[in-house]
Amino acid sequence: MKSIIFIAVFCGLMPFVACTQSNKPNPKDKPVGGGCEGCEAIYECPVPFSKLNHIDTLPDFQEPGPKLVVSGVVYKADGLTPAPNVVLYVYHTDQKGLYSKGDKGWGKRHGYIRGWVRTNAKGEYKFYTLIPASYPNSTIEKHIHPTIKEEGFTEYYIDDYTFDNDKFLNGELRKRMELRGGNGVLVTEFKNGMHHATRNIYLGRNIPGYPQTKTGLQSGLERDDNCPAFDPIHLSGADKGRDACPMCKYGYGQGVMVWFNHTSLDTLKTFALLLEKEMQQRGPKNFRAFLVYMNPAYKENDAKSQEVLRKKIMRWCEEQNLKNVAMLWVSSPVDENCELYHINPAVTNTVMTYQRRKVVNKWVNLPYSHSSVAKILLSLQPATASNH
Helix, strand or coil: CHHHHHHHHHHHHHCCCCCCCCCCCCCCCCCCCCCCCHHHHHHHHHCCHHCCEEEEEECCCCCCCCEEEEEEEECCCCCCCCCCCCCCEEEEEECCCCCCCCCCCHHHHHHHHHHHHHEECCEEEEEEEECCCCCCCCCCCCCCEEEEECCCCEEEEEEEEEEEECCCHHHHHHHHHCCCCCCCECCEEECEEEEEEEECEECCCCCCCCCCCCCCCCCCCCCCCCCCCCEECCCCCCCCCEEECHHHCCCCCCCEEEECCCHHHHHHHHHHHHHHHHHHHHHHHCEEEEEECCCCCCCCHHHHHHHHHHHHHHHHHHHHHHHHHHEEECCCCHHHHHHHCCCCCCCCCCEEEECEEEEEEEEEEECCHHHHHHHHHCCCCCCCCCCC
């Protein structure tokens, strides 16, 4: 373990040997981000950006505290293409929750625990540090501040790195997250003496003033977004007849959600049976499938007709012998559940795969075919045991 840490520290500190300052804002860069006090600290990198490694070790790493390594891929605005040569600047508090020991420039405010990386040809980055402490005598969540600089645009901040298991990161705070650059909540895994976490970054996502590249029908959460809690009625599966939050109960495994708003259930038959077979083969701890029926014939306050329709769908599920696949009932394509998942009521279906409660991939208007099921399964990990 000591040799691994030494290598990480050595690789991360190499760029700091030559203390030159040659990074400056480009007046021709397009202004984006809506303003950011302190983002100009990114230009205080002690070496030219072109000399940066994609790995850095922050100055606190050899000090006492919970060791952390964060890695990920930075993607271009299309959400799929890795982005090389993107500079990421990060800083955070020490183990007392203070921005301490900074002696010049923005370091006086950001403290001494800061570092810079530049993505490699594959868009990859990694940094080693300690998990920061919360501010003294506060209920502020632990966090790491990031700033991005990509060619052609001014520097801008993205959502802080925060920690999923932080007691101060409550549901209200999560709802208020802007998801700038994508989801910044880290789910850590402890191994080999360190906490490991992954965060992918999506350039321009939810950044004011950034050119939008999306085309075609849009629906559903974005890749790496957290799947929110929602409370549908289960019409089949393990929780049949009950209200239950599928993500709260099973989200830390992996699976697929198919949100659909059409009344022709028989078009789903083969598709649903293929998912049922996959759940039987893999086991529900390794794969789950949720068919989310958004009632397109919703009539406000017409509880009786909704109950009749629910029973009809339950009979259909029984006829298909769906014992594992969960058919979920959502009262309307425009209710608060659909809003949470950014479902577009104009599309036929929105399909999202997830792992550890994060969206892995999504499709809009996916055909109900054998090839679509194969596509869904390819986006997920092979069968691995889960505790959820």
